[in-house]
Amino acid sequence: MAVERFDALVIGAGQAGPSVAARCGEAGMRVALVERQHLGGTCVNTGCYPTKTLVASARALHLARRGAEFGFEAAGVRVDMRRVKQRKDEIVSATRANVEAWVSGMKGVEWIRGHARFVAPRTVRVGERTLTAEHVFLNVGARATRPALDGIDSVPTLDNVSVLDLEEVPSHLVIVGAGYIGLEFAQVMRRFGSDVTVVERSNRLLPREDDDIATEVRSVLEDEGIRFRLGAECMALERGPHGSVRMRVDCVDDQPFVEGSHVLLAVGRTPNTDDLGLEAAGIRANAFGHVEVDDQCRTSAEGVWAMGDCNGRGAFTHTAWNDHEIVVDRLFGKRSLGIGQRIPCYGMFIDPPLGRVGMTEREVRATGRPALVATMPMRRVGRAREAGETRGMMKALIDVQTQRILGAAIFGLNGDEAIHGLLWAMSASLPYTALAQSVPIHPTVSELIPTLLQQAKPL
Numbered sequence: 001m002a003v004e005r006f007d008a009l010v011i012g013a014g015q016a017g018p019s020v021a022a023r024c025g026e027a028g029m030r031v032a033l034v035e036r037q038h039l040g041g042t043c044v045n046t047g048c049y050p051t052k053t054l055v056a057s058a059r060a061l062h063l064a065r066r067g068a069e070f071g072f073e074a075a076g077v078r079v080d081m082r083r084v085k086q087r088k089d090e091i092v093s094a095t096r097a098n099v100e101a102w103v104s105g106m107k108g109v110e111w112i113r114g115h116a117r118f119v120a121p122r123t124v125r126v127g128e129r130t131l132t133a134e135h136v137f138l139n140v141g142a143r144a145t146r147p148a149l150d151g152i153d154s155v156p157t158l159d160n161v162s163v164l165d166l167e168e169v170p171s172h173l174v175i176v177g178a179g180y181i182g183l184e185f186a187q188v189m190r191r192f193g194s195d196v197t198v199v200e201r202s203n204r205l206l207p208r209e210d211d212d213i214a215t216e217v218r219s220v221l222e223d224e225g226i227r228f229r230l231g232a233e234c235m236a237l238e239r240g241p242h243g244s245v246r247m248r249v250d251c252v253d254d255q256p257f258v259e260g261s262h263v264l265l266a267v268g269r270t271p272n273t274d275d276l277g278l279e280a281a282g283i284r285a286n287a288f289g290h291v292e293v294d295d296q297c298r299t300s301a302e303g304v305w306a307m308g309d310c311n312g313r314g315a316f317t318h319t320a321w322n323d324h325e326i327v328v329d330r331l332f333g334k335r336s337l338g339i340g341q342r343i344p345c346y347g348m349f350i351d352p353p354l355g356r357v358g359m360t361e362r363e364v365r366a367t368g369r370p371a372l373v374a375t376m377p378m379r380r381v382g383r384a385r386e387a388g389e390t391r392g393m394m395k396a397l398i399d400v401q402t403q404r405i406l407g408a409a410i411f412g413l414n415g416d417e418a419i420h421g422l423l424w425a426m427s428a429s430l431p432y433t434a435l436a437q438s439v440p441i442h443p444t445v446s447e448l449i450p451t452l453l454q455q456a457k458p459l
Helices: 017-026 041-045 048-065 081-104 180-192 211-223 317-332 361-367 382-387 415-427 432-436 448-454
Strands: 003-011 031-035 109-113 116-120 123-126 129-138 142-144 172-176 195-199 227-229 236-239 245-248 257-260 262-265 269-271 304-306 345-348 354-358 371-377 393-399 405-411
Touching: 003 017, 003 123, 017 031, 017 081, 017 109, 017 129, 017 317, 031 129, 041 048, 041 081, 048 081, 048 180, 081 109, 116 129, 172 180, 172 245, 172 257, 180 195, 180 211, 180 345, 195 257, 211 227, 211 393, 211 405, 245 262, 345 415, 354 415, 361 371, 361 393, 361 405, 371 448, 393 448, 405 415, 415 432, 415 448, 432 448
Parallel strands: 003 031, 003 129, 031 109, 129 304, 172 195, 172 262, 195 227
Antiparallel strands: 116 123, 123 129, 142 269, 236 245, 245 257, 345 354, 354 405, 371 393, 393 405
């Protein structure tokens, strides 16, 4: 079988892959872009776009039911799950079509449908074709983790992909996992009309967050009727009566079972690296399956880079995009960018949303450095009171010696947007006083950030 030679081989078409392919093509390279499923990766097809579309539908329903608070009545509000799904599918299909049109028009890039597997260094088999290239870029993403629970194969389960295809609202959805994905679906389905129980092995939800933020989030969700079973050390699944699913959540509790109509698994993500033949290419991966990379996304194999979820260095769309920027800079730029330069940031898109940047209080305390902390309830924010959205809080942490912002969280109205002012100040290495002395627009959520910073006290 003849080996086809390319200048660049991109495996996976998520956020980073097509952009690297396009840049290589513009540079005059002959490029192969291989994707076994849909272009656009998780974000377009099963992540950001579809889930945030559901979040928007759920919020519209929630606000309509709160009409009396705003001076109107909207009687008989109910969800049409088939129409919700249709709206989601239309948005996803249109977005994917845009990506396909872009890729199809790329100069010097051949889009190959199929699964790539390494058979030698920088050489893969795709169907009946064997492809090799001087430069190889992995952007293969991740999938929902299937936990090793007793009885898991004896009952039907949902994950973040299959739950998107539901055309009827579950009567009682049991969610395994109290992280970002689990909590987003918990609120969405509760607002659509499901009873929802979230089961978590840990004694708290959102382990990345500080206790005060996690407590606020739990309070908001519980007030909407979501139930939590935390500290569930002894989880197991079995079939219940009349087609239900029964889940054991404790070993010693007087209510050891939760019985639901559906079970959603939301316990993390597994990189799609187990079927790539990494060993044949000399590419090292860690115990979790993440490809090991250096600060420029280079793997242990010469000429091979790994970007996005599969390298374990971010697992977000925005970090995958930055991985692409780092790789392109390494190939065609000043070689000045690196993973270590970016400031961790992310959002959780429940309602209200959580925006997080930099270090948590727990992380700051662990360093032992002198620090300041400032907190403020969202009820202090005029814009939040006007909108009837006063739940949540703001929080910021500051290094005493450098006067730089170490981290911040905004859980509340527009928190996912307002947090960026703090991120940009951190990126520019500005002292916190530069924000504290600014004069922002009224009425906005961001206008309370200077007030927040002005009241910083020793941690």
